[in-house]
Amino acid sequence: MTDLPRHLAMLESESIHILREGVAESRHPVLLFSGGKDSTVLAHLAVRAFYPARPPLPLLHIDSTWDFADVLAFRDAIAAQHGFRLLVHANAQGRASGEVTVDALKIAKAMNFPPGYGLELAGASKAHDMGVIPTAA
Numbered sequence: 001m002t003d004l005p006r007h008l009a010m011l012e013s014e015s016i017h018i019l020r021e022g023v024a025e026s027r028h029p030v031l032l033f034s035g036g037k038d039s040t041v042l043a044h045l046a047v048r049a050f051y052p053a054r055p056p057l058p059l060l061h062i063d064s065t066w067d068f069a070d071v072l073a074f075r076d077a078i079a080a081q082h083g084f085r086l087l088v089h090a091n092a093q094g095r096a097s098g099e100v101t102v103d104a105l106k107i108a109k110a111m112n113f114p115p116g117y118g119l120e121l122a123g124a125s126k127a128h129d130m131g132v133i134p135t136a137a
Contacts (some may be wrong), residue, residue, distance in 0.1 A: 030059070033059040034061070054083035
């Protein structure tokens, strides 16, 4: 692997620190993974943050039912290649009512996590790439 320019190495180091801190302070952290560029970079940073161990947080994919097969194959490959546990949740209420949305925040709030869990949102660059962290209520 090539060395990163100094400014990128500093950003990577800070990002890894933030990921480690977030995982350490959360009860049940997950990394929201859409298969896009932003969540792919976060997954890569998580791998680097906890290497050589497996990443201690699973990938959470919100199934909008609108994803291309290649995106789902990429998601599965990333999870398998890097040892992530993969959680896939769908908005069952939205499907039943015919109102399926791609807005991850609305979907996440409508999902049924195991009893006793709430949602804590971790910031990101865009609303649709926010990490969703189930926490014990």
